[in-house]
Amino acid sequence: MILAVIKRVALILLCLTASAQVLAAIDHHTFEDENLRQRYLSLVKELRCPKCQNQNIADSNSPISNDLREQVYLQLKAGNSDQQIISYMVERYGQFIVYRPPLKGKTLILWMAPVMFLLIGLACIVFLVRRPTESNSVAVSNTGTSQRIKELLNEEEQS
């Protein structure tokens, strides 16, 4: 029974990962140097397709992505550094093209917003956790109620 479930889950996982592979565009670029190949793969994953938004140029099959991949390939072959290639792209297509924007005035909100939301969330939690203690103290100060609680507790102990 358990084995069957595991088998089924494994099959589903296999299907999911296999389909993820299919998403990538067909790429004919070949590298003899493994190091260069790795740099190529990480670059095309980090560069964003200007035409088909929310896809990187590795996933996209649009003509512009093909061109940009070709450009990355040629520049890597020519011995350019990753930074040189990225600034080449940014110079032409703007900051939009990089999925990892640099930390500066205009992009500060992108980097800071998650921290800000985390702080707001924490503040809310602290606020909510602390509030019931306030209402408790109100209840305790109400002598009639605390008296009644004591009586009830005493009854409980005696029984």
Place this chain on the structure above:
Amino acid sequence: MKIMSRLKLFIPLICFLILAVFLYRGLELDPQELPSAMVDRSLPEFSLPQLSVQTIDISRADVVGSASLFNVWATWCIACRVEHPYLHKLKQLGVIIYGINYKDNKADALQWLEQRGDPYRLTIADVEGSLGLDLGVYGAPETYLVDSLGVIRYRHVGIVDERVWTSILQPQYQQLLDAESESLEEDTKL
């Protein structure tokens, strides 16, 4: 104290209003429209053949000199078909338009101009898309407004039609023309 707790009741409403304003603004934003990195930068250097006279290469110096439009087009671009008649209209108005035939087949492009007429002062044949890449072109049609010094002033992505011309391009183009004639007057005074 009581007023404070009453005011607290309005916090959700205030949050809602802020969110509503943001989302409403979002309705009018077009995420496909990217600000060009090339605005206020010089038209890139190039040396490419002219579409009609393939033997002579033309360069940046040949097309810079007065305020003009650079229209990126191709025969495979469906929207260019829609845009083309309006470019003729602009030519009649006296607007200088240079064509950049982007990643296209030369024979097809020549046939297109023969059939539909040629609104361009000249057309640069960018077969490899190298000039397109330097300009940051990501799809045709795109139109660049370039001033007399060869500085890119504006980039429009998509079709240039009556609405785009009168509301966006024409005012900026007029500004460039005015600046040009002013500087000419100053030159003659000197």
